[in-house]
Structures are given as C-alpha cells and as structure tokens.
Amino acid sequence: MxxxxxxxxxxxxxxxxxxxxxxxxxxxxxxxxxxxxxxxxxxxxxxxxxxxxxxxxxxxxxxxxxxxxxxxxxxxxxxxxxxxxxxxxxxxxxxxxxxxxxxxxVIASIWTQATSYARRLGFEAPTTACSWTVATDDLRQTDTAPAVTVHAGNTDDSDRLQRELARCWNGPVARPPWWTAWTRAKSPNPTHTYRFSHPGAPPSGLLTLSMGQHQDTAEVTVHDAWTSDPLTTRAMLDFLSRHHRAAAVTFRRSVLPPAPLLLHHLSKSRIITRSWNPWMLRILDPEQALRARGWPADLDFTLTLEIDRPGTKPRTYQLHVQDGAVDVSPTPATPCIRLTAGQLAVWYAGGYRSAAAARLGGVNATSPSHLETLIRAAAAREPWLPDQF
CATH class of the missing domain: 3.40.630.30 (Gcn5-related N-acetyltransferase (GNAT))
Structure with missing residues (x-):
C-alpha cells in the first residue's frame, strides 16, 4: 500500500x-x-x-x-x-x-497549457496570448518624431510611468522593487532597458530587450514595451528598426497591449503571430474581489448576481455601484444575471467587450439591459497581463 x-x-x-x-x-x-x-x-x-x-x-x-x-x-x-x-x-x-x-x-492568476484542468478548478482565460515576429526593416517609421529622445537605463520616473500605464489595463502586476532584478536574472541573455521622452518632459515610453545569437542569425526579443502616446510608439518602433544585425524582432508573449500598434504602424504587414497558452484568472472570494477593484465613476446601478463556483452552492449577491464606489452583500432576491466561476473571471477582467460576446460566452441574463449594464461596469479597461511568472 x-x-x-x-x-x-x-x-x-x-x-x-x-x-x-x-x-x-x-x-x-x-x-x-x-x-x-x-x-x-x-x-x-x-x-x-x-x-x-x-x-x-x-x-x-x-x-x-x-x-x-x-x-x-x-x-x-x-x-x-x-x-x-x-x-x-x-x-x-x-x-x-x-x-x-x-x-x-482574493483572486488568482496562472499561465498554463492545461486549460481544461484549470477550468475545472474555476479558472478561465479573459483574453488570448500571442507573440509577434516582425521583419526589422518593417518597423522603420518615416514620420517618427525626432524630438522623442532615447536614453539607456531606467529611472524612478520611468518606473513611475510603468506603474501609471499598468493601471490603465485589467491584469498587470503591481511590480514590487525586486521584480526587475528577478526578470533580468532569469533571462538567458542580458537585457537592456531604454526610456523615451519628449523635450523637457518625464519618460513617455519604456522598452526592455535582449539580444542573442541563434546559429548564424542575431535575435532581438522585446521583453517589456510601455508607451503612452502615438509619437512615442513610433519612436520606439523606429528605434527597434535600427537593430540591423537581426532580420526580425520578436515581441514575446503578451508583451504588447491589446491595441493595434503593429497593425497601424508598420511599413509592411509581414507579421508572424504565434498563439501561446493563456493567462487564466480565478476569483477566490467574490465579495472581497468585487470590493477591491475599481469601478467607473459615471455609473449608478444595482444588479443581483448568482455566482456558481466549483465545490460550493450558488450564491446570490446584490451589487450596487455609484460614484465609483461599490457595495456588495448576499441577498435572497431572485438573480437577474447568472455567472459560472469562469464567466465571473472573464467579466471581472473586462474580457467581454460587448453584451453579444457575453451571450456567446453563455452568460444568462433576464434582460438585455441588465447584461449591457454589467458589461459596461467592467469593460472600461481591457484585459492584459504582460507579466510572466
């Protein structure tokens, strides 16, 4: 035995x-x-x-x-x-x-290939995860702003920029002081950080990359890319185009936000996109998780949500949002929206960009207006987890 x-x-x-x-x-x-x-x-x-x-x-x-x-x-x-x-x-x-x-x-995140296993435990993927390989020459920008300057190394100001931009999305990690040293230590090749700035202004962009060699071919991999405006984006892509020793630049898995930066800024659309195992999210404590996240200041609504999680009986909560504040409490009332654990995670992260997407995901609502209100409450920010762990 x-x-x-x-x-x-x-x-x-x-x-x-x-x-x-x-x-x-x-x-x-x-x-x-x-x-x-x-x-x-x-x-x-x-x-x-x-x-x-x-x-x-x-x-x-x-x-x-x-x-x-x-x-x-x-x-x-x-x-x-x-x-x-x-x-x-x-x-x-x-x-x-x-x-x-x-x-x-109150929540949990994991990167995993075993999506069905994680799904049985209450996790779900709020968005896809991809990497992109682009011909180096195609990154060149003919209308880049020469006033955007590039400097090696990060500073307190560039770290502050990263934190400010991370808040604009649902999912990025609030990186602790040791995070940068850890990511550098685990990279197989040395990483280099560059900050981008407009004249007389604090940094508006932050880029971390590594350079390696595969057989006779140089490789450039982007590990971190944060940009706050279109001029900085173009300057960042143009800077990458100067790495002529490499035929292509690879943006590692989920390093770019869910915005059409490559679609709108490449001279030629020669992109190789690779799908990876996704980030999956689980809500461990619905009441506390709903209280902890931010809410739009312009919404005022009350909804009753039934949440069905693995290993527990479904519970119904009253969710009241007003002036950016939230009140959550159990209620015996009849729910107007029913969510599985996975659907709750996707909605919480802003993964349903419309009521139609939520319906296709199986979210059950008593009326279209209730579902549209629920989607608006979480969709002001899109899901994006650029951090690997």
Missing part, C-alpha cells in the same frame, strides 16, 4: 528535492524556484519523505479597474511523472491557493 501524502511549506531540504523534481518534470532546470524562493510561498506534496509534487505562489496585487487587487500568482507547478493521473495536481493547487488566500489573496 502506498504511504499517505502530506502537503507542507517547503524547508531547505524539501526545496532542493522540489528543484530536482521540477528539472525531471519539465526536462530542464527551473531557475525561478531558487530566484523566487525569498519572495514566494512554496508548497510541496511529500510521500514517505520524498517530494512528489510542488508549486510556488507569489502574493502580489494585480490592477483591475485602476486599483490593486491582492492576487495569488501561481507558477512552477509540477507532479512527478510516476504520480500523475491521481488528482494530486488539483489537491496541491487547492492547498497552494488556501495558503495564499489566508495571507490576503
């Missing part, structure tokens, strides 16, 4: 076993385990003194509606190949989420 399985916070001995297991599970070392150890909550499943599964989590805010919402960011989850197929991944996931929820998380 197999020995029982227990789940623990990882000590130094268990951490080393977890690192070894991750290498065996993924086929390569997972540097994030050691790099994030000082900042992460790491849980491992142990049988007879041996680590057979593990995963790490970061308790950090994500911006929704312009406000930071405490989130559990999950990464590096793995199960020993010989232990798979017995539901251990789901059990470990719940333990990881429970630990981070006790520390204050």
């Amino acid at each position: 197999n020995a029982p399985i227990s789940i623990h916070a990882a000590n130094e001995h268990l951490l080393q076993q977890y690192q070894d297991l991750a290498t065996r599970s993924f086929g390569h070392p997972v540097r994030d385990i050691a790099l994030l150890h000082p900042h992460a909550d790491i849980r491992v499943a142990v049988r007879a003194g041996t680590v057979i599964a593990g995963g790490l989590g970061l308790l950090l805010p994500q911006y929704f509606g312009g406000r930071p919402v405490p989130s559990a960011l999950l990464g590096a989850g793995c199960v020993a190949p010989e232990e798979r197929g017995e539901g251990l991944a789901a059990r470990l996931m719940q333990e990881r989420l429970h630990a981070l929820q006790e520390q204050g998380a």
